Amino acid sequence: MYLYPKxxxxxxxxxxxxxxILIFTGLSMQYTDMHNSTYTVGFAxxxxxxxxxxxxxxxxxxxxxxxxxxxxxxxxYRIRKENFWxxxxxxxxxxxxxxxxxxxxxxxxxxxxxxxxxxxFSYVLAMYAGMPVLILSGFLLLFPEVVPDTIFGISGLVxxxxxxxxxxxxxxxxxxxxxxTCTLGAKPFSLFWGMISGYHRADDDH
Amino acid sequence: MKLTNSRQLFIxxxxxxxxxxxxxxxxxxxxxxAEGQDTVTTYTSPFYEDNERCFKCHGQNTYEYTNENLGxxxxxxxFSELIIKRNDxxxxxxxxxxxxxxxxDQYTTFPHAxxxxxxxxxxxxxxxxxxxxxxxxxxxxxxxxYQRSVHFKLEDEGFTCWKCHNPHxxxxxxxxxxxxxxxxxxxxxxxxxCHANFDRFQLLTNRSEINIVRTHEWLPNQALHFxxxxxxECHAKINKDVLVSHEILPKENAVKRCxxxxxxxxxxxxxxxxxxxxxxxxxxxxxxxxxNESYVIGANRxxxxxxxxxxxxxxxxxxxxxxxxxxIMKSRNGS
Numbered sequence: 001m002y003l004y005p006k007x008x009x010x011x012x013x014x015x016x017x018x019x020x021i022l023i024f025t026g027l028s029m030q031y032t033d034m035h036n037s038t039y040t041v042g043f044a045x046x047x048x049x050x051x052x053x054x055x056x057x058x059x060x061x062x063x064x065x066x067x068x069x070x071x072x073x074x075x076x077y078r079i080r081k082e083n084f085w086x087x088x089x090x091x092x093x094x095x096x097x098x099x100x101x102x103x104x105x106x107x108x109x110x111x112x113x114x115x116x117x118x119x120x121f122s123y124v125l126a127m128y129a130g131m132p133v134l135i136l137s138g139f140l141l142l143f144p145e146v147v148p149d150t151i152f153g154i155s156g157l158v159x160x161x162x163x164x165x166x167x168x169x170x171x172x173x174x175x176x177x178x179x180x181t182c183t184l185g186a187k188p189f190s191l192f193w194g195m196i197s198g199y200h201r202a203d204d205d206h
Numbered sequence: 207m208k209l210t211n212s213r214q215l216f217i218x219x220x221x222x223x224x225x226x227x228x229x230x231x232x233x234x235x236x237x238x239x240a241e242g243q244d245t246v247t248t249y250t251s252p253f254y255e256d257n258e259r260c261f262k263c264h265g266q267n268t269y270e271y272t273n274e275n276l277g278x279x280x281x282x283x284x285f286s287e288l289i290i291k292r293n294d295x296x297x298x299x300x301x302x303x304x305x306x307x308x309x310x311d312q313y314t315t316f317p318h319a320x321x322x323x324x325x326x327x328x329x330x331x332x333x334x335x336x337x338x339x340x341x342x343x344x345x346x347x348x349x350x351x352y353q354r355s356v357h358f359k360l361e362d363e364g365f366t367c368w369k370c371h372n373p374h375x376x377x378x379x380x381x382x383x384x385x386x387x388x389x390x391x392x393x394x395x396x397x398x399x400c401h402a403n404f405d406r407f408q409l410l411t412n413r414s415e416i417n418i419v420r421t422h423e424w425l426p427n428q429a430l431h432f433x434x435x436x437x438x439e440c441h442a443k444i445n446k447d448v449l450v451s452h453e454i455l456p457k458e459n460a461v462k463r464c465x466x467x468x469x470x471x472x473x474x475x476x477x478x479x480x481x482x483x484x485x486x487x488x489x490x491x492x493x494x495x496x497x498n499e500s501y502v503i504g505a506n507r508x509x510x511x512x513x514x515x516x517x518x519x520x521x522x523x524x525x526x527x528x529x530x531x532x533x534i535m536k537s538r539n540g541s
Contacts, residue, residue, distance in 0.1 A: 032465040032504040043464035043504065047426055095529075100536045141503075144430050158491075161503065162511070169515050173522055180526050 003200040018057045025050040076114040087117035137164035247297040253304035294375040330367040351452040397437040468504035
């Protein structure tokens with residue numbers, strides 16, 4: 001079934017490339033060293049690339065949010081209260097035990113349900129909670145003069161930076177898990193191929 | 207109000223973001239307004255009365271005297287270079303001095319004799335050199351540093367210690383205050399008094415203009431750097447034998463590599479934070495003392511967060527490895 005329209009695939013590709021650039025340059029800034037820059041790029045270069053990629057990511061995020069508002073894609077992210085926890089548990093149980101026992105996928109992909117409950121929950125957290133905080137704290141790092149000197153007695157800059165790198169780290173972990181779970185299709189690369197072609201095969205559920 | 211769909215939630219969240227950023231900007235604005243308040247000294251000099259004989263003319267913009275030839279009081283403007291504000295003097299390092307400790311006794315008569323204009327002014331080393339009382343400040347090394355600095359090359363044109371350390375007003379900041387921002391502002395104003403004031407600058411150079419904003423255009427967040435570090439952090443050579451380095455380097459030798467400050471072995475710990483550097487880590491932050499006043503990306507990474515994040519990463523990778531192992535086992539059993 002044709003599940004991933006062109007705009008989503010384009011956004012997803014841009015998002016992935018930018019995220020990799022941001023992780024690498026972010027780590028370079030955080031772990032810069034005067035005498036050893038084997039695994040990092042220079043601080044000045046890292047700042048330039050990080051800022052450029054972050055601006056593009058912000059634009060791409062706005063594109064994603066608008067896309068979800070004005071196309072039907074937003075509906076896939078809508079979380080319902082009914083059976084919320086039990087559905088999450090079911091999916092987690094499937095990943096932990098069920099799939100090794102040959103059980104059927106509890107929430108197979110349909111045109112109405114693109115994401116399983118665990119996917120939906122993690123995607124909503126990442127895209128609608130993590131990303132706005134990451135972008136806002138990033139902008140505050142770009143314009144540190146607007147950050148309050150102290151917030152509840154703690155330096156505003158410290159608090160903002162720790163928030164930014166923590167959310168960045170959490171989203172990086174999300175990305176690792178996301179990439180891994182995408183190998184859980186019928187074949188290890190079939191879901192990746194789906195994100196390139198736009199078509200999802202029914203036996204690719206993960 | 208009941209939120210019925212995610213669009214309303216999104217709009218609410220956007221409003222929240224706008225409100226928080228406006229609030230943050232507002233806080234900063236009010237903070238800036240609160241800065242710049244000058245303190246008035248409460249110090250009482252043992253020579254107050256004596257010094258008043260000078261300050262009654264030199265303490266403000268105008269002075270009055272009786273012109274015996276004209277037979278009347280004359281009010282005149284004081285030459286700006288000769289004005290010494292009482293509050294500045296009585297807050298300075300030399301506040302306990304009498305004016306005539308350094309200036310000729312003959313100044314007590316008015317009109318002052320013309321030859322007094324040729325009076326030889328003291329340099330710092332004249333009083334502070336070779337004195338046990340000042341040994342810990344190592345003025346001899348400061349003098350040697352000065353002689354190696356770019357400023358010394360201008361001595362024939364009239365550069366002296368006084369250009370930066372006006373003995374009437376100069377006060378040591380860095381080791382007497384907890385407020386590093388105040389020190390930075392005070393110390394940078396010393397440099398800017400010439401490097402951002404063309405009237406003074408042209409006394410020592412033939413250059414047709416100065417524009418430090420333009421020459422520092424390459425510096426990201428320029429205003430924030432100017433606010434949070436002193437000029438000498440980048441423009442003076444670090445010397446562990448003196449408290450504040452005085453060897454101002456040629457501009458091509460100034461610090462330009464970001465990670466000289468933005469790294470765990472930040473040079474700021476040997477310069478701006480030298481006096482407080484004993485406290486190496488605070489709540490797990492490397493170079494934690496910097497956190498009292500600022501935050502330097504790369505220099506203030508947190509040890510606990512490093513360990514915590516690495517542990518999570520290892521845990522996640524371990525879970526993936528175990529999961530992959532089970533998948534391989536299952537596919538072998540299946541086949």
